[in-house]
Amino acid sequence: MIATDSFLSLARAIAKQEGFENLPVVTIPHPIGGREPAALDESLARAVDAVADALLTSLEAEAVTAVSVAVHDAPADVSDFLAFAEGRRWSDGLPMVPPTEELVARAVAATGRDAGELLGLVPPANRGATVGAVAANAVMAGCLPEVMPVVVAAVQAVLEPRFNLQALTTTTHPVTPLVIVHGPVVEELGFNGGPNVFGQGNRANAGVGRALRLVLQNIGQARPGETDRATHGTPGKYAYCIAENTAGSPFPTFHEDRGGGARGAVTVLGGEGPHNINDHGSTDAAGLLTQIAGTLANLGHNNLYLRGQLLLVLGPEHAEVFARDGYDRRGIQEAVFAHPRARISMAGVSEGNLDRYRRTAPHVYGDLPADGVVPMLDSPESLLVLVAGGPGKHSMLVPTFGTTEAITVDVLPAGAHG
Amino acid sequence: MDVRIVDPSGSEPPTRTRAVSARPASLAGARIAVLSNGKPNAGHVVGSLGRALAERLGATVPGTAEKPNSSVSVTDEVLAEFRNFDAAIVGVGD
Numbered sequence: 001m002i003a004t005d006s007f008l009s010l011a012r013a014i015a016k017q018e019g020f021e022n023l024p025v026v027t028i029p030h031p032i033g034g035r036e037p038a039a040l041d042e043s044l045a046r047a048v049d050a051v052a053d054a055l056l057t058s059l060e061a062e063a064v065t066a067v068s069v070a071v072h073d074a075p076a077d078v079s080d081f082l083a084f085a086e087g088r089r090w091s092d093g094l095p096m097v098p099p100t101e102e103l104v105a106r107a108v109a110a111t112g113r114d115a116g117e118l119l120g121l122v123p124p125a126n127r128g129a130t131v132g133a134v135a136a137n138a139v140m141a142g143c144l145p146e147v148m149p150v151v152v153a154a155v156q157a158v159l160e161p162r163f164n165l166q167a168l169t170t171t172t173h174p175v176t177p178l179v180i181v182h183g184p185v186v187e188e189l190g191f192n193g194g195p196n197v198f199g200q201g202n203r204a205n206a207g208v209g210r211a212l213r214l215v216l217q218n219i220g221q222a223r224p225g226e227t228d229r230a231t232h233g234t235p236g237k238y239a240y241c242i243a244e245n246t247a248g249s250p251f252p253t254f255h256e257d258r259g260g261g262a263r264g265a266v267t268v269l270g271g272e273g274p275h276n277i278n279d280h281g282s283t284d285a286a287g288l289l290t291q292i293a294g295t296l297a298n299l300g301h302n303n304l305y306l307r308g309q310l311l312l313v314l315g316p317e318h319a320e321v322f323a324r325d326g327y328d329r330r331g332i333q334e335a336v337f338a339h340p341r342a343r344i345s346m347a348g349v350s351e352g353n354l355d356r357y358r359r360t361a362p363h364v365y366g367d368l369p370a371d372g373v374v375p376m377l378d379s380p381e382s383l384l385v386l387v388a389g390g391p392g393k394h395s396m397l398v399p400t401f402g403t404t405e406a407i408t409v410d411v412l413p414a415g416a417h418g
Numbered sequence: 419m420d421v422r423i424v425d426p427s428g429s430e431p432p433t434r435t436r437a438v439s440a441r442p443a444s445l446a447g448a449r450i451a452v453l454s455n456g457k458p459n460a461g462h463v464v465g466s467l468g469r470a471l472a473e474r475l476g477a478t479v480p481g482t483a484e485k486p487n488s489s490v491s492v493t494d495e496v497l498a499e500f501r502n503f504d505a506a507i508v509g510v511g512d
Binding site: 100118 | 419422424425426427428430431432433438443444448450456457458459460462463464467470471474475484487488489490505507508509510
């Protein structure tokens with residue numbers, strides 16, 4: 001395997017994940033992108049002998065498996081515990097609650113599952129997300145036991161293969177799972193779908209979002225600068241969880257649209273940070289559509305060339321304007337999809353990028369001239385529409401990784417699973 | 419004073435057993451497969467290395483493949499084709 005030197009740790013992790021822990025890795029200087037190909041030739045010439053040796057090297061070797069310790073004795077003093085946890089790389093940088101056996105047992109009990117039940121393997125390390133380990137991370141994140149069924153549903157959702165968690169956690173792109181909680185569980189457990197919905201101030205939102213991130217870091221071992229290759233990352237990598245504002249939704253809810261169950265559900269979306277759609281001026285749906293479509297048409301996000309889904313989070317006041325003018329969710333999706341402003345000119349795209357787009361999305365860019373215009377969305381359904389937030393003339397757009405799909409999993413009452 | 423805490427890092431990954439074909443004794447005449455991960459210049463990197471192995475050591479590089487983009491897995495068709503080769507060059511990087 002060839003790796004640019006900055007990506008050596010990821011190359012090793014992938015080799016191990018694939019069962020080839022001894023796969024030889026030859027490094028070349030980072031980066032290879034953004035340069036003329038000929039500029040790479042000197043370093044490639046230097047690598048040829050090492051590549052030849054690597055191709056002749058046996059992969060056979062006995063795998064060494066470290067024994068996992070399920071419990072530890074840790075300092076009871078808070079400051080000492082935080083140092084202990086940091087030393088084991090369990091920290092996201094913020095203070096954490098020690099996952100004592102008693103607290104974790106309470107969290108496990110709230111799921112109605114056994115601590116040893118395996119929810120799935122978390123990439124890139126492919127370690128097992130047992131209910132006990134997920135509960136330990138949830139306790140560390142500050143979750144109350146009652147939200148554990150929501151944490152479990154979120155973990156199950158991100159492990160669905162269509163979500164593409166392996167790529168999401170190792171990419172350079174600033175992306176992380178956005179957990180959207182919807183249905184009766186929002187009110188039951190006190191999630192915030194209202195004012196400051198993406199922001200601070202609610203323990204359920206913060207705890208669930210942070211618990212999922214700790215699961216990815218501590219079980220999946222997605223570590224910044226090593227296997228988590230994010231160039232900048234995003235603040236959502238601390239916690240990224242919102243809820244639907246059902247009362248503010250003038251048309252059938254997101255929960256109904258996603259086919260969520262009786263208690264509630266979570267939908268996970270591989271999202272960038274949210275981008276504001278500021279519209280204090282429009283007084284009708286036509287004006288709002290222009291503003292939304294114009295915000296959607298953006299050269300910077302992955303959806304331009306990897307396509308896939310985006311999320312429109314309508315503030316309740318914007319949603320009300322749409323409803324007044326006869327739009328429901330489907331009407332909004334169709335209108336944005338077809339809107340002349342939801343198109344983007346290749347005149348603003350460099351030749352090198354257009355060449356890349358032609359390979360990643362040939363159905364859009366294959367025969368497109370260099371000054372052609374393309375729609376931002378592949379279909380009306382590519383735009384998910386949710387009402388959340390409080391009073392004010394703002395909506396939000398959440399672009400995604402592109403090569404990912406939103407996944408919905410029901411939140412089950414304890415004892416109702418399996 | 420200590421407290422007993424639960425380890426948050428989950429269970430060990432399953433041990434994967436892979437059937438590994440014998441390594442070639444020499445690259446002279448060996449058939450080398452080359453896969454680009456779809457990142458810019460990745461095709462140049464693996465292609466150049468393949469050509470150098472052919473020119474200097476007598477390997478043959480009968481085919482190359484490219485992932486449509488770096489965030490998806492290689493297709494089963496490409497993997498099936500690669501089974502006919504003695505060794506392969508792949509890459510990770512940016």
